Amino acid sequence: MANVLVVDDSSTMREIVSSYLRKNGFEVTTATDGRDGIAQLRADPAIRLVVSDVNMPIMDGLMMAEKIRTELDNKSVHIIMLTTEDNPLMRERGKAIGVTGWIVKPFRGEAVLGPFKRLCGLQP
Template identity: 75%
Template structure:
């Protein structure tokens, strides 16, 4: 099954999202901020989906997404922002970077998995 990286500075959100994805058969890797997320992604090339918060200490989710696309040159991984931010400017920045989806919290697992399942052929 596909590997999913969940990046959020809230341990509660990491647990909720991680448990949901695990329950649906995904291998889940957790990270506490964008820097940790990049390290996890570099360590596990099997990761196919990143679900990330935007606002985090050390490195925010959009900066992490930008580094995934530019510094790592990874165009294949799907990146979904799961955030409280509904700001159109932030969404536009995300789209320009290569963010695949934008979901405003609260977490809804079907919104995260729906398009990803199609991508994976599930």
């Protein structure tokens, strides 16, 4: 059972983020877009943190976040957007949906390691 779900349509980004997290004690599963992410969440109730890109085909990250909060009625999973998008209006939309945090790429694992561990309950 995973405690982190990494959702990105870029296989390179999925590998960078998931490899770093695995090396640092996380159980990670991945998804290629928002629809796949929803399916992974339904299949694995142990997921505590979703790290997702915003711009993806089929279902984008914000739509996925909205469905997590409404259709899945999951208010407990933390959702972090890891994206190139730095638009304040998009951030506000994310916040209104229930996105926990917003990180602008590039991914700097050392900067998020502590907060991610706390969100997953891996450290106090």
